[in-house]
Amino acid sequence: MIRQKLTQFMMGRYGTDDFSRFMLIAWVVVYIAEIAASRIAGSGSIIATVLWVLTIFLVIYNIFRTFSRNTSARLAENQKYLETVGRIKKFFSRMGQRRYYHFYKCPTCRQTIRVPRGHGRIEITCPKCRSHFIKKS
Ligand SMILES: [Zn+2]
Structure with missing residues (x-):
């Protein structure tokens, strides 16, 4: 009840x-x-x-x-x-x-992209908008 x-x-x-x-x-x-x-x-x-x-x-x-x-x-x-x-x-x-990866923001769509450290200058392709940009890893 x-x-x-x-x-x-x-x-x-x-x-x-x-x-x-x-x-x-x-x-x-x-x-x-x-x-x-x-x-x-x-x-x-x-x-x-x-x-x-x-x-x-x-x-x-x-x-x-x-x-x-x-x-x-x-x-x-x-x-x-x-x-x-x-x-x-x-x-x-x-x-x-952060010890093993860099975090970059795509200059086109602001998507955060994780890149392993220690590979020198690399061209990154944004997985979201497919634009390319160069960064140091
Ligand atoms: Zn993007």
Whole structure:
């Protein structure tokens, strides 16, 4: 019965997604940081207060999203979150590859092209627009 009521209550509401899971983890991290800051700098310190406000914000915002009826807005938020994560992952992946590869942007279509290092001057053909350009590898 409670389960049925809960299902009924959640009808048309957004629920949880990747972004809400991230905020939950962020909440735990910020909460631990807040405890540490209170111990080190004192509970009345600016840093502890800011972190405390942040924990409250994360909880309220997460609850708001879960029960929101504006599912398209929540989906857009989640999409933005996933895009940001993707961009961060790509950045770190490139950082790791920089030892063995050069990353060039095609002068015609701005497509990023990965070229192995140590082959001297080479002519690169863009895989997207087929234009040629010369670079040092
Ligand atoms: Zn191109």
